[in-house]
Amino acid sequence: GKTSLCTYLANRAALEGSKVGIIDADLGQSDVGPPTTIGLGQIREPVSDLTKAEVVDAYLVGYTSPGRALDKVLEGMKVIIERAEKLDVDVLIINTDGWVDGAEAADYKRRLVDIAKPDIILGIEREDELSDVLKTLNGKQVMHIDAPPTIKRRDREKRRLHRELSYRRYLEGAKVQSYPISWVKLQGCLPELGLPATEERVSIVSEALGFTPYHCEENPRHMLIILGKNQEITDEAVKKLEEALEKDVKVLRKGDERGVLVSLHGDDGRFLGIGVLRDIDFRRRIIRIYTPVEGKVSTICVGCVKLDEEGREVSFLGEETQEASDVKGEE
Structure with a gap:
């Protein structure tokens, strides 16, 4: 009530x-x-x-x-x-x-x-x-x-x-919009992005893992590893890589971002609307979002709930086996 x-x-x-x-x-x-x-x-x-x-x-x-x-x-x-x-x-x-x-x-x-x-x-x-x-x-x-x-x-x-x-x-009236990553500030559940890793740093990653990931990018706080289809990485391998790189390592599988709910904000931080992530092209530095928001977007806040094409909750980002409502506090 x-x-x-x-x-x-x-x-x-x-x-x-x-x-x-x-x-x-x-x-x-x-x-x-x-x-x-x-x-x-x-x-x-x-x-x-x-x-x-x-x-x-x-x-x-x-x-x-x-x-x-x-x-x-x-x-x-x-x-x-x-x-x-x-x-x-x-x-x-x-x-x-x-x-x-x-x-x-x-x-x-x-x-x-x-x-x-x-x-x-x-x-x-x-x-x-x-x-x-x-x-x-x-x-x-x-x-x-x-x-x-x-x-x-x-x-x-x-x-x-x-x-x-x-x-x-x-989401009524939504369509797919593309945003250059360099034009927006990304916040939220997605690991913080950086710049594409140098050949030397990619070589260190490949040697530690035994394969070359789909993509690597780095910022002062961590190295982000994007795994391609059929590529796997163990916790032990992550620890080994962190020792070699002397910084934290975050791992994301290409395509995991699809369906994640986001909010979009203007220059003054005001809420403009929501959207659903379609994909992030890490190499071309483009993020595509299904959203009714038009005009300039300055900040994209990435949530953790994932939706399917019909707008149904299916899981959390990084926890594809758990229903989005299966957590404490949902009353």
Whole structure:
């Protein structure tokens, strides 16, 4: 009932003439902004649901639940709250996720509260399911609300379908766009790129591995090895190579990036929309993305969730055997 309550509160405030901001930090079931993001919206008049709010900005966390990316969520919350303050809203409503079980969830919620510094906290619960969380909020103004018996929890399948409909909505009108890697800043789950490795450095890699990878590129922090079809590399080989190169080694298989969800941002960092990675041509230094975003893109944030051609979640980047919703915090 969190979203229904937020919608009610936002509409009441709007009817009274208030300028209302909404932050949706429910990564897996977001209504303001695409799934895997913390969205910032604004409403000036009552809406039937929060998907009708004007999306002002969004921060890509890259996962559908906070359990794998706690620091990233907290960082994103700081960024979005700072941007919300610039909107000069009269009322700011923050919707969080439903992860409340256990000490880790309780500490996470406490840290969110420390960042948001809310005037009042509304806790919706069945029986005493928020007891662990509320123990960490001593000194805060908290109102307890019983969850309406008519509101049923979405099961995992319904949550997944809700996300897929949202992906499709945000990808409507998309087409494949090409971006020179040198023109954009890449951030997120993809290993940081560099410059193509010199022949001498490639020779060291080939000697250590016993074969020449599809591509190698290097930056001051690590060497990125791109494996081609049927090329394999063991953990032992990686350690040997790190000793030879005297720096960390990251490994990516060519084609692994296909289907990864990304967000695109303009010069001022503002969210422009989402897209789906088609491929990265490491040799020609081109990244191709299926996106409805047109015009200049300055930053591309790479997430971890992978989608198929129909917009269905299939896995995580680098973890092709695990479903994208199969992580803690997806409630």
